[in-house]
Amino acid sequence: MEKIVVPTNFNKTGKRVLSLPLEEGRVCAPAYQQYRKAYCAAQDKWKRKFDAAKQAYVESIAHWIALYIAGDSTPVAQKYKIAKFLAEQSLAERGPTNITGPNSSQRWSVQLGNILDLASVEEKTWKDYITATDKADAERDAALAKARSACDEMKRALAREISDHTHHQYHPEDEH
Numbered sequence: 001m002e003k004i005v006v007p008t009n010f011n012k013t014g015k016r017v018l019s020l021p022l023e024e025g026r027v028c029a030p031a032y033q034q035y036r037k038a039y040c041a042a043q044d045k046w047k048r049k050f051d052a053a054k055q056a057y058v059e060s061i062a063h064w065i066a067l068y069i070a071g072d073s074t075p076v077a078q079k080y081k082i083a084k085f086l087a088e089q090s091l092a093e094r095g096p097t098n099i100t101g102p103n104s105s106q107r108w109s110v111q112l113g114n115i116l117d118l119a120s121v122e123e124k125t126w127k128d129y130i131t132a133t134d135k136a137d138a139e140r141d142a143a144l145a146k147a148r149s150a151c152d153e154m155k156r157a158l159a160r161e162i163s164d165h166t167h168h169q170y171h172p173e174d175e176h
Helices: 029-070 076-094 116-170
Strands: 003-007 015-019
Touching (some): 029 076
């Protein structure tokens, strides 16, 4: 394989050795490396700022909610509405916490100081959630299999119709 030496300002030696035929990935490698570094730096900075903003928001809202729920004048319906919303948000963000898995330290009951009643509710709701999602998955898989089967059957029928039509078009004597 033939090689060429190209002068460059993008490395310490001032030259690059490239093999022929030239490949876009090798020719543009310094640009890709520079872009990758800049992209990673920008992403890291964004993530740090995003996390700081998210933490400030969460702490501010959590403080207000805690004071509101702890208040004697807060109606039970409002307390329930807030608790339900928080559970829905937790489920939407990361799904239910696996009760027996490696992340069991993320369970609500553990995070809230090992509240025993919450642990049993959490375990029951986790099992119910898994049962319901497994059932939904099975129903979806069955429906998709049935639809695939019907589609395949229809494709075969259409192919037979086309085959029969073209056969009769070129061999009319077979009709009688």
